[in-house]
Amino acid sequence: PEPAAVVRPAGAQGIPASVLAAYRRAEQRVGEDDPGCGLRWQLLAAIGKVESGQADGGRVDANGTTLRPILGPVLDGNGFANISDTDGGAYDGDARHDRAVGP
Known part of the structure; x- marks a missing residue:
């Protein structure tokens, strides 16, 4: 067990x-x-x-x-990958970099 x-x-x-x-x-x-x-x-x-x-x-x-929505770390290259925004901030509120968003 x-x-x-x-x-x-x-x-x-x-x-x-x-x-x-x-x-x-x-x-x-x-x-x-x-x-x-x-x-x-x-x-x-x-x-x-x-x-x-x-x-x-x-x-x-x-x-x-x-x-509240769950937002992962900002993917700005500081400790994580650097991933430019792909949705104009529509899902994560960030128009510069992406973040994981859920649920």
């Missing part, structure tokens, strides 16, 4: 409980649908930390929907 999750308060090392639950559900569902995939919640958490700050610190409603 998988060890119990350790949930720290939101912060530099913590994952909000609602977000952790979503990562763990995603791991379970993917495991059921595609057992060979091997996607672990820890990988989702790592991506979530970089791309969204764990869904803006877990700011979601009762259904798990984010309260």
